[in-house]
Amino acid sequence: MTLTTEPVRTDAQKAELSAELVRRAEALAQFVADGAAETERRGSVSAEAIEAFIDAGFFKILVPQSYGGYELGVDTMARVVRAIAPSCASTAWVLAFYIGHNWLHALFPEKSQDEVFGERSFALTPxxxxxxxxxxxxxxxxxxxxxxxxxxxxxxxxxxxxxxxxxxxxxxxxxxxxxxxxxxxxxxxxxxxxxxxxxxxxxxxxxxxxxxxxxxxxxxxVMNGTSPGAALHDNPLYAMPVMPFIVGEILPVAVGTLRGAADEFTRVTQNRYLSDGSGATSKQSLRIAIGRGDAAAALADSMLETYLDMLGNTPTSELQQTIVRGRLKAEGAMITDFCATGVNQLVAAAGANGFRNSSPMQRYFRDINMMRGHATLDSERATESYGDVMLGLTPKAPV
The missing domain is CATH 2.40.110.10 (Butyryl-CoA Dehydrogenase, subunit A, domain 2)
Known part of the structure; x- marks a missing residue:
């Protein structure tokens, strides 16, 4: 093993490091938002954004300390991604995969980890x-x-x-x-x-x-949490089954997308005028949409935190049970459906202007509806699989 170890941290030091990483993500949110339209036009996250994420230390969040990583929890990754997602779902999506796939690297044999982590403790891996x-x-x-x-x-x-x-x-x-x-x-x-x-x-x-x-x-x-990395690293983080982890990796992108849409809808409505010259906030349906959108975004954050709490506090032996994995995948998919419904309602209330390419609303709409088709977040497939497991059948999709 190539040792470039981080210092052993107390629980309090880990919590402070986690909070600092989230603060760094929040500080980068406006920079990401400013480049969101260009990210779409280019078709990729900018080199400047990737370097900013490297400088912030995000890609080391789940890397074992023995390889120079921070060895924090899925909750830290999720909150960092959630902080970026309202600004640009595409950027948050790539960030989530880059962070999460470093955890997957830690499940491979030791020689592989030596190769991947040896130079700088992380890799950029789709x-x-x-x-x-x-x-x-x-x-x-x-x-x-x-x-x-x-x-x-x-x-x-x-x-x-x-x-x-x-x-x-x-x-x-x-x-x-x-x-x-x-x-x-x-x-x-x-x-x-x-x-x-x-x-x-x-x-x-x-x-x-x-x-x-x-x-x-x-x-x-890897699916069951019994990989070579689970034996190599003492932290039960590396014995987590892959499917609940993947849900925790990408769910914050969906949740952050709803928050971004809710905030943008409120901003636009406050500055919008109707055909009779009155402010848009004089229209009852738009005030309802503002209230519903903000409450839905807050509720989605609460559901995300509940999911992360379950993931972080459920014993590994229980997470490895098929019934638990099936339930967590189904819950993550249903939370994504909730977020997509919330965004779709807001875009419908925004009217035709919400579909102008200059409006972030249409990007939130397109991104969340693309997201819900992901194999992990497909609610029909996920709930069918959970139903299969509940009935003692073999699920047709991996859990």
Whole structure:
């Protein structure tokens, strides 16, 4: 193990560091908001924003202390992301994945962590876990071929993390998660979508790329919280099953998007005039929308905090139970649906002006509705899977 350890912190010192990181995120929120429209036009988060996040220490939040990280909790990551999300959902989305995938790096074998964390204690890593690649066994590892989609943050990537099927004659395929450095992959710049347009979620292709054994990990062990990293690091954080973690990673983007829409709607309405010359706040329906939007955003924050509290205070052995994982995934998806409904109501109340490209309202609308289609946040699939587990059936989607 390459040791670049951070000092051991007391609980009080960890809490102060966590609060400081959130303050840094809040201080960067206006900078992110000022660049939100350009982030969309460019299709990626700016290099300046990435550097600001590096300087703020965000990408070290979940990295083990033994590799120079802060080894804080999912709640710190979520609150940092939540602070950025009202300004630009695309930027917050990439930030969330970059922070969270450093936690995923900590689940791989030790030699892989030495490689990834050795230079500066973190990496910028997009990727997806869908079994998009074929892994053919060879001496010392595998040859990877295939193509994957939805690699958020590809523009600044240093590594890519994906899923691959190992097919052995006479046996069912096994799923591995694997790592490939940016130099070994072909990034296909095809991110042309309606929402989350600034995330650079491009496709990537691999053609017979060698993947050393140590850059792979059994997918089931990651899903269940029994990965090599869970044995290497004492902190139960690294024995957390992956699905509840992923919900905690991206849910604050949805919650922050609703807050951004509520605040923008209030601002616009206070400065808007109706056709008869009266102020828009004289219209009852708009006052109702202001009140409903702000209350909904506050409620969404409360639901997020409840989720984070459950995640942080539920024993690992309980989190590893399928029924608990299914419930947490379903709850996260339903909170996202709540946020999307709130944004959609506000955009409808904003009228036609809310759909001008100059209005952030249309961006909140497009982003939240793109978000709710994410495989983890799809409420119908998540609640169906939870229902399957409750009935003793095998869920059709991973929990």
């Amino acid at each position: 990727g997806t876990f869908a079994p998009s690649f074929t892994l053919t066994p060879t001496d010392g590892g595998y040859l990877a071929s295939g193509r994957s989609s939805w690699n958020s943050g590809s523009a600044a990537a240093e590594w890519f993390m994906n899923g691959g099927l190992v097919k052995t004659e006479g046996q069912p395929p096994s799923l591995l998660f694997f790592l490939a450095p940016r130099s070994d992959v072909e990034v296909i710049e095809n991110w042309d979508v309606a929402g989350l347009r600034g995330t650079a979620s491009h496709d990537l292709a691999l053609d017979q790329v060698f993947i050393p054994e140590h850059r792979t990990v059994d997918a089931a062990s």
